[in-house]
Amino acid sequence: MFSVGVISWRNLCIPRLSQKRFAHDIVITQRTGKPIVKYGAGGRSSVSGHIATVFGCTGFLGRYIVSKLARQGTQVIVPYRDEDSKRHLKVCGDLGQVVPLEFDLRNEKNIEEAVRHSDIVYNLIGRDYETRNFSLEKVHVEGAARIARISRELGVDRFVHVSALNVDKNSPSKFYRSKALGEEAVKKEFPDATIVRPSTIFGQEDRFLTRYAATKYGYIVNGGRTKVRPVHVFDVALALERMQKDESTIGETYELYGPREYHFEQVMDLIDELIDRRRIRFNIPKPIALAFTKAFNLPFLLTVSPEEIEKLYVNDKITPGAKTFEDLGIRPLSLEMNSLGIVRRFRSARAYDQPLGYGRPIEKSKVGKKREIHVEY
Ligand SMILES: NC(=O)c1ccc[n+]([C@@H]2O[C@H](COP(=O)([O-])OP(=O)(O)OC[C@H]3O[C@@H](n4cnc5c(N)ncnc54)[C@H](OP(=O)(O)O)[C@@H]3O)[C@@H](O)[C@H]2O)c1
CATH class of the missing domain: 3.40.50.720 (NAD(P)-binding Rossmann-like Domain)
Known part of the structure; x- marks a missing residue:
């Protein structure tokens, strides 16, 4: 009797409920x-x-x-x-x-x-x-x-x-x-x-934090003074997903950037702090960087291309009045709070599980008057 009851419940009620359509199911x-x-x-x-x-x-x-x-x-x-x-x-x-x-x-x-x-x-x-x-x-x-x-x-x-x-x-x-x-x-x-x-996107397997964390020596151009506003890949993907359903985005231009602006050298400081290594840092003059990348810009070497060197001299600039995350109801993630998981694999085995800030003190950034980055954990 019980099994008959179960079968009739499934056959009669569940299929009907799941197949029912409402007005809001059609757009x-x-x-x-x-x-x-x-x-x-x-x-x-x-x-x-x-x-x-x-x-x-x-x-x-x-x-x-x-x-x-x-x-x-x-x-x-x-x-x-x-x-x-x-x-x-x-x-x-x-x-x-x-x-x-x-x-x-x-x-x-x-x-x-x-x-x-x-x-x-x-x-x-x-x-x-x-x-x-x-x-x-x-x-x-x-x-x-x-x-x-x-x-x-x-x-x-x-x-x-x-x-x-x-x-x-x-x-x-x-x-x-x-x-x-x-x-x-x-x-x-x-x-x-x-x-x-x-703007520059960071996240697992990016070409920003991962690339700079992987190098033995830190290389910078423009004295590390280029201004960047890195944005998390989760936020960009979420914005793209919201655009699918939000028809108010038709014909609009959105600029998607992170909540804070950094000098490039501050990003390098942050990476050093997160991977617990103090790397020798070279500031490469532009003509040398361009000549080197032109000479070694071979696909199989996976080096940086001359176009990428030029890009590193351009400050991130926001167009006044352009639509952004706020118009899509998204609060972008910060670089400081979301980078450790991305670069932790570049730590030594000794430091892999250690909390942030346990290693050697990092010197002050040469760009800013004082170090502005404060990593919370
Ligand atoms: N990542 C960033 O920091 C950043 C910042 C600003 C803007 N963007 C822009 O955002 C978009 C996505 O960035 P991403 O980081 O995901 O780029 P990505 O990892 O380099 O991927 C680029 C994609 O474009 C495809 N592609 C490149 N050349 C192609 C060609 N000639 N024919 C067909 N497919 C080609 C690649 O296909 P294959 O896999 O077959 O090569 C790949 O699927 C790009 O337009 C990029 O310029 C990225």
Whole structure:
């Protein structure tokens, strides 16, 4: 009798409850009027109704946004170039929800296939250096414009383009010049595109804290005086995720930067403090740094490129009145409080588990009058 009761309860009540639809399960998109139909209770195994394409998903920021989208039931198309580069993304979502597609940025058919069914396209494609096949213009301007144009032609509802803070057509840095032209080209092809300009991003496996913590000697340029406002990768990914549902972000430009400004040398001091090492620090004059990086800028050496040296001379500058985290309801994480987990692996075995500040005292920063960084733990 009991089992009959259980079966009838399951058969009759649970399926009906879970299949019931409410008015708020259907959203009509503002731009194209396409219906987005939600199904399920929410979360990884439900269906949010959205299909997103994330170009540049195989990079540092890409994996965080793919994970954020897939865990709430969005189907994510992940265009990739190298077979192994997309492997880790498959497990971000439920079975069949993360769909890898091989693509070439120059091949329009590939791009069409990747965006055809999507209602939102994120373009995270970017490169800090030029390669034999791709100049910065080909990646940041031509490639971005091509994806934006095809997305518009195929009726994609939203386009989110990731650029960079400090973009300027007259910047001494080729990277920032090409990113500025890229924004313009994207806006021309897709006028309602949302532009996102993050400052230097830090997080697990970044190319900022990790790179400087890994070096035996600390090298700085510009006397460590360049001003930076590092932003956590969690915050940038959260902002990108919020843009999917928040239609007030259509056509807007967001500058995403951390809560505090630092001189570069202060960041180096912080890294030294966190990894409990006092490294000899060299200030390399610009002509020598450029000559060295030009001579050794070989892909297999994984050195710093000349474009990256130029970037290190540009102070982070906020555009007055630009929208930021506050407009998305996000309070950004600070560098001091969130860096230890990222660089701890560069500590010696002796110091690995020690609390902060147990090691030798760190000398005062040469840039500021007094050390301003205070690490709490
Ligand atoms: N990380 C930062 O500190 C920072 C700061 C400001 C702005 N941004 C911008 O934010 C975006 C994401 O940054 P990220 O740190 O995640 O970059 P990343 O780790 O270097 O990843 C870049 C992505 O772009 C793809 N890509 C590069 N060149 C390509 C090409 N020619 N054809 C097709 N795909 C190409 C890469 O694919 P493969 O894996 O196949 O190479 C990779 O998926 C970029 O646009 C970057 O410029 C980053």
